[in-house]
Amino acid sequence: xxxxxxxxxxxxxxxxxxxxxxxxxxxxxxxxxxxxxxxxxxxxxxxxxxxxxxxxxxxxxxxxxxxxxxxxxxxxxxxxxxxxxxxxxxxxxxxxxxxxxxxxxxxxxxxxxxxxxxxxxxxxxxxxxxxxxxxxxxxxxxxxxxxxxxxxxxxxxxxxxxxxxxxxxxxxxxxxxxxxxxxxxxxxxxxxxxxxxxxxxxxxxxxxxxxxxxxxxxxxxxxxxxxxxxxxxxxxxxxxxxxxxxxxxxxxxxxxxxxxxxxxxxxxxxxxxxxxxxxxxxxxxxxxxxxxxxxxxxxxxxxxxxxxxxxxxxxxxxxxxxxxxxxxxxxxxxxxxxxxxxxxxxxxxxxxxxxx
Amino acid sequence: xxxxxxxxxxxxxxxxxxxxxxxxxxxxxxxxxxxxxxxxxxxxxxxxxxxxxxxxxxxxxxxxxxxxxxxxxxxxxxxxxxxxxxxxxxxxxxxxxxxxxxxxxxxxxxxxxxxxxxxxxxxxxxxxxxxxxxxxxxxxxxxxxxxxxxxxxxxxxxxxxxxxxxxxxxxxxxxxxxxxxxxxxxxxxxxxxxxxxxxxxxxxxxxxxxxxxxxxxxxxxxxxxxxxxxxxxxxxxxxxxxxxxxxxxxxxxxxxxxxxxxxxxxxxxxxxxxxxxxxxxxxxxxxxxxxxxxxxxxxxxxxxxxxxxxxxxxxxxxxxxxxxxxxxxxxxxxxxxxxxxxxxxxxxxxxxxxxx
Numbered sequence: 001x002x003x004x005x006x007x008x009x010x011x012x013x014x015x016x017x018x019x020x021x022x023x024x025x026x027x028x029x030x031x032x033x034x035x036x037x038x039x040x041x042x043x044x045x046x047x048x049x050x051x052x053x054x055x056x057x058x059x060x061x062x063x064x065x066x067x068x069x070x071x072x073x074x075x076x077x078x079x080x081x082x083x084x085x086x087x088x089x090x091x092x093x094x095x096x097x098x099x100x101x102x103x104x105x106x107x108x109x110x111x112x113x114x115x116x117x118x119x120x121x122x123x124x125x126x127x128x129x130x131x132x133x134x135x136x137x138x139x140x141x142x143x144x145x146x147x148x149x150x151x152x153x154x155x156x157x158x159x160x161x162x163x164x165x166x167x168x169x170x171x172x173x174x175x176x177x178x179x180x181x182x183x184x185x186x187x188x189x190x191x192x193x194x195x196x197x198x199x200x201x202x203x204x205x206x207x208x209x210x211x212x213x214x215x216x217x218x219x220x221x222x223x224x225x226x227x228x229x230x231x232x233x234x235x236x237x238x239x240x241x242x243x244x245x246x247x248x249x250x251x252x253x254x255x256x257x258x259x260x261x262x263x264x265x266x267x268x269x270x271x272x273x274x275x276x277x278x279x280x281x282x283x284x285x286x287x288x289x290x291x292x293x294x295x296x297x298x299x300x301x302x303x304x305x306x307x308x309x310x311x312x313x314x315x316x317x318x319x320x321x322x323x324x325x326x327x328x329x330x331x332x333x334x335x336x337x338x339x340x341x342x343x344x345x346x347x348x349x350x351x352x353x354x355x356x
Numbered sequence: 357x358x359x360x361x362x363x364x365x366x367x368x369x370x371x372x373x374x375x376x377x378x379x380x381x382x383x384x385x386x387x388x389x390x391x392x393x394x395x396x397x398x399x400x401x402x403x404x405x406x407x408x409x410x411x412x413x414x415x416x417x418x419x420x421x422x423x424x425x426x427x428x429x430x431x432x433x434x435x436x437x438x439x440x441x442x443x444x445x446x447x448x449x450x451x452x453x454x455x456x457x458x459x460x461x462x463x464x465x466x467x468x469x470x471x472x473x474x475x476x477x478x479x480x481x482x483x484x485x486x487x488x489x490x491x492x493x494x495x496x497x498x499x500x501x502x503x504x505x506x507x508x509x510x511x512x513x514x515x516x517x518x519x520x521x522x523x524x525x526x527x528x529x530x531x532x533x534x535x536x537x538x539x540x541x542x543x544x545x546x547x548x549x550x551x552x553x554x555x556x557x558x559x560x561x562x563x564x565x566x567x568x569x570x571x572x573x574x575x576x577x578x579x580x581x582x583x584x585x586x587x588x589x590x591x592x593x594x595x596x597x598x599x600x601x602x603x604x605x606x607x608x609x610x611x612x613x614x615x616x617x618x619x620x621x622x623x624x625x626x627x628x629x630x631x632x633x634x635x636x637x638x639x640x641x642x643x644x645x646x647x648x649x650x651x652x653x654x655x656x657x658x659x660x661x662x663x664x665x666x667x668x669x670x671x672x673x674x675x676x677x678x679x680x681x682x683x684x685x686x687x688x689x690x691x692x693x694x695x696x697x698x699x700x701x702x703x704x705x706x707x708x709x710x711x712x
Binding site for chain 2: 083084087090114116117118142145147148152153154318
């Protein structure tokens with residue numbers, strides 16, 4: 001069992017990573033302060049892990065909510081089902097919400113915890129690779145609005161993140177690979193050694209080798225925790241975590257949520273960011289090829305679907321980082337070093353969009 | 357023009373109190389940082405002040421939303437109308453929301469500002485006495501759930517509170533008097549000299565004399581600002597602001613929201629808290645009589661409607677401060693000094709509920 005700390009002053013919390021945490025009462029117990037717990041999961045994950053988790057939570061009041069699965073349900077309406085359950089069972093300010101599932105369950109449960117009686121405790125138990133290495137860490141919570149992803153939300157840090165890598169053995173292959181996109185991202189934005197490690201160990205990761213998984217997840221969480229510690233509310237540095245995301249959100253919006261998985265869109269977006277970085281002369285052709293090769297090896301797309309460049313640009317401009325004006329992008333100064341910039345020149349961006 | 361400061365470190369902000377602020381562009385301008393403003397009001401207030409306010413806000417993008425009036429509309433559905441408007445007009449993270457109206461408009465607009473893109477700036481321009489002396493100051497924002505008042509919300513401090521006492525001249529008499537309940541509350545919980553001042557100046561206040569109003573509003577805001585500064589997130593002291601509110605919420609719930617105004621229910625609740633405090637031997641019969649006399653003079657109710665004591669107790673227990681167990685009450689140790697306690701003895705509480 002490995003423990004990392006997300007250092008945020010009085011809002012600091014641990015990330016506990018292990019192989020059978022969902023079966024260990026003693027790991028979870030210290031993070032449940034009151035007498036009440038609401039366990040939130042979805043239709044896919046609940047049949048797999050809800051029962052065992054219920055059996056290890058020892059509080060007088062334990063209630064459960066099972067949400068429908070899928071990004072299209074990450075709405076205010078679904079959020080309200082959590083409030084309904086909390087109030088039906090008279091949960092008070094000392095209650096703890098536990099999110100058991102992927103990114104959608106984590107984001108929506110975290111946002112419910114941020115708002116219920118103006119803020120209660122919550123615990124993240126992410127069960128997908130994407131949630132384990134990315135969305136469960138850092139306190140970003142949200143639901144979608146029909147006009148935009150994650151438009152309604154809060155910064156609300158959990159009491160802890162419990163990562164049981166065994167849950168990944170049941171994850172469908174496509175979702176697993178989508179999670180690898182975010183793992184690759186950490187190497188690209190901040191740690192070239194980790195990028196090299198991924199080049200060397202992608203085969204083991206694709207085989208879901210436990211040793212490789214433990215290392216990749218712990219290292220990804222460590223890098224994310226460091227960035228979040230330095231910039232909790234994304235006033236600057238934290239935005240580098242969005243490498244590939246502005247391109248990716250445009251793809252997701254164009255294709256309709258759920259057609260492309262988030263990680264797939266980010267993978268293509270990272271390759272596009274690498275292409276633009278190369279056109280700017282920041283990274284070499286060889287570096288760009290390494291990025292593309294690793295994404296290919298992970299079984300992820302390297303180009304966007306067929307979208308006219310002008311249309312693509314318009315879609316990028318409605319991404320929330322850019323609603324008011326120029327599109328700021330996360331690009332690569334070199335492998336392992338991302339920068340946030342709007343100084344890329346629109347011709348070069350159009351060239352990337354056209355070449356794609 | 358008087359300026360008070362709510363001292364909350366980097367979240368500090370001023371309360372500006374004057375007689376024609378809604379007509380003064382220079383007062384408002386420094387608190388609008390970006391190029392976009394969404395002005396939120398309701399059907400009652402918008403026809404009175406929206407146009408003049410629009411004329412003094414000089415930003416490239418100014419949009420408006422007019423909500424239905426009334427506590428029954430303080431819901432997630434109404435909240436979503438604000439998000440719809442923000443997204444329809446492509447407001448970004450630098451937008452400023454302005455709440456123009458009473459407590460409902462302020463609470464719901466503040467909560468929208470807390471959640472939109474995980475938090476944007478907002479300005480409070482309260483137009484009712486209750487909102488000016490109480491709900492606009494302190495950063496509590498919320499909407500109601502069918503099962504409970506203010507159950508879904510956030511702590512989110514405004515950039516400033518602009519109080520134009522001229523707006524009170526158009527306020528219906530019943531709403532004006534309801535606001536006086538919260539003014540009286542400040543004297544009772546923390547400042548006996550202010551209580552004495554109110555005894556001496558209630559006639560002027562009822563006549564809406566501008567000098568008396570300025571003093572009463574500024575002093576109330578000063579007292580609230582001090583309490584909020586010491587305990588922003590209500591971990592202790594701040595709860596004394598709930599004097600009369602646990603009794604009052606029980607009345608509001610029993611009668612149905614809107615039948616009794618919030619301030620009316622709080623007025624009766626303060627008299628009940630005074631009654632219980634007297635039964636405990638903390639305040640004298642004469643002190644209790646002074647509380648009742650001032651509430652009577654303000655034209656407010658001193659007793660609850662006819663509710664069986666057992667029923668009343670059950671209603672108090674579902675108030676959110678008590679969902680999990682014992683009912684903690686704010687009582688009077690003496691005039692000008694409130695305490696939060698569950699050490700009152702259930703017999704004495706039942707005696708108060710029966711005598712009422």
